[in-house]
Amino acid sequence: MFETYSEIFAERGAAYHGAMAECPHARDAEFAAVLGPLAGREGLLCDMPSGGGYLAAHLPAGMRYVGVDPSEDFVRACPVGVECVQAPIASVPQPDASVDCIVSLAALHHEPDLPAVFREMRRLLKPGGRAVIADAAEDTPVADFLNGFVNANNPMGHEGHFLDELTAGLIEDARFAISEDTIIDMPWRFHSLDEAGAFCRQLFWMPELSAEQVAAAMDDEIGFDMIDGRPHLSWALRRIVADAV
Numbered sequence: 077m078f079e080t081y082s083e084i085f086a087e088r089g090a091a092y093h094g095a096m097a098e099c100p101h102a103r104d105a106e107f108a109a110v111l112g113p114l115a116g117r118e119g120l121l122c123d124m125p126s127g128g129g130y131l132a133a134h135l136p137a138g139m140r141y142v143g144v145d146p147s148e149d150f151v152r153a154c155p156v157g158v159e160c161v162q163a164p165i166a167s168v169p170q171p172d173a174s175v176d177c178i179v180s181l182a183a184l185h186h187e188p189d190l191p192a193v194f195r196e197m198r199r200l201l202k203p204g205g206r207a208v209i210a211d212a213a214e215d216t217p218v219a220d221f222l223n224g225f226v227n228a229n230n231p232m233g234h235e236g237h238f239l240d241e242l243t244a245g246l247i248e249d250a251r252f253a254i255s256e257d258t259i260i261d262m263p264w265r266f267h268s269l270d271e272a273g274a275f276c277r278q279l280f281w282m283p284e285l286s287a288e289q290v291a292a293a294m295d296d297e298i299g300f301d302m303i304d305g306r307p308h309l310s311w312a313l314r315r316i317v318a319d320a321v
C-alpha cells in the first residue's frame with residue numbers, strides 16, 4: 077500500500093501518463109476541439125494545467141507552447157523539447173501580457189479557486205488574446221461517470237466540481253467576453269473495446285478492475301458508437317471561448 081499522498085499521486089500520475097503513451101491518438105478529437113477556436117492565431121500558447129504536455133504535439137505551425145502543471149511528476153514526464161514548468165495554475169511564472177492563447181483542458185474540476193485562475197489567465201494574456209476552457213459540465217454523463225464509477229473504483233476517489241451555472245459569470249468577472257459556450261462532442265477513438273477499457277482503467281487509475289469491467293461501465297454510462305468497426309466513446313465537454321477585454 078502507499079503511505080503518503082505524494083506516493084499515491086506519483087502512482088496515479090504515472091498511470092495517467094502511461095495511458096496517454098499507450099494510446100497517443102485516443103484523445104485527438106479533444107485536442108482538436110480546444111485548438112479549433114484558435115485557428116489562424118500565432119505566438120505563445122499556455123496550456124494550464126498541461127499534464128504531460130500532450131497538447132504540444134497538436135499545435136499548428138506558428139504557435140509555440142508552454143505547459144504549466146502543479147505536479148512535478150507530470151512536468152518531468154513532458155517530452156524533451158516541450159517546455160513545461162511546475163507551478164500552481166493560479167500563479168504562473170510568466171510576465172503580464174506575455175501569452176497569445178491559453179488552453180485549459182479537462183482539469184478545472186480539480187481547482188479550488190477558479191476566480192484566481194481566471195484572473196491569472198487574464199493577467200497572462202496579451203490584449204486581444206483568447207482562452208479556451210474545456211471541462212466536464214455538471215450533470216452530464218462524463219461528469220457522472222467521473223464522480224460515480226471512477227470515484228467508487230479509484231483508490232483516491234474522484235470528487236470533481238464540474239463547470240456549472242456560475243462558471244461563465246466568474247470568467248466574465250475576470251474581464252473576459254465569452255464568444256462561445258457550448259457542449260462539444262469530442263469522441264475518444266479506440267481500436268477495440270478492450271483497448272478502450274484498458275485506457276480508462278489506467279487513465280483514471282482503477283487497478284482493482286479488469287479492462288472488460290471498465291469498458292462495460294463506459295458503455296453503460298457514456299456510450300460507444302461503432303464507426304468503421306472502431307469504438308468511439310461519446311466523450312463530450314463544455315467548451316468556453318473567452319476573449320480578453
Ligand SMILES: C[S@@+](CC[C@H](N)C(=O)[O-])C[C@H]1O[C@@H](n2cnc3c(N)ncnc32)[C@H](O)[C@@H]1O
Binds near residue numbers: 127187
Ligand atoms: C486530467 S489531468 C489533465 C491534464 C491535461 N490538460 C490533459 O488534458 O491531459 C488533470 C491535471 O490537473 C492537475 N491538477 C491537479 N490538482 C490541481 C489543482 N488543484 N489545480 C490545477 N490543476 C491541478 C494535475 O496535475 C493534472 O495534470
